[in-house]
Amino acid sequence: MRTLLYAIGPMLFDSLGIIVFAVLLALDAGIVPATxxxxxxxxxxxxxxxxxxxxxxxxxxxSLASVLFTAAATLFTGDPRFVMAKPTIVYLIVGTVMLRKGWLSRYIPPAQMAIVGDVMDRFGMIWSALMFASAALNLIVALFFTAWWPLFIGVFPLASKFGLFAVHIAVVHHVTQARLRRGAAVAE
Incomplete structure (x- = not known):
């Protein structure tokens, strides 16, 4: 549970701009105020x-660079699809960055990294795959199901991330406990 609380703060904080945009768009605040x-x-x-x-x-x-670029394009053209496509660009960039080994170390206490660093690296690849899948889905919904995009962006990204996050935390916890038990058994 402590690991969950340790990681959830940065996760929400990093996504705050898009969360605010999606909520305002879903509440029909209008594209300009939401942007x-x-x-x-x-x-x-x-x-x-x-x-x-x-x-x-x-x-x-x-996130900041893409928000500034897509916000400017949206406000200049009045076309909300620029902002709607922004997550696709972000997901592709983030998915690529997530291919780098060790990027998850920010989300776990350093002492635990020594125990499950290899598991964290594997999950880094799984997170990357989720970002690439999210990019494709977002683009499809933004271009072909534009009216549904606020619902999609308000539900899928957070639900998929929290779902994978829950699995990730459960697996890391299970592996940590198993390795600690195994280490204690070997020490005896």
């Missing part, structure tokens, strides 16, 4: 990290 609010929140997330003197995670920089 502006999502952009302001994404900028605020990065600004908050910088103000605290903390390193800004790569995913936060990627």
């Amino acid at each position: 502006v609010a999502g952009t302001v929140v994404a900028v605020a997330v990065v600004g908050y990290e910088l103000a605290r003197g903390r390193a800004v995670a790569a995913l936060q920089w990627i």
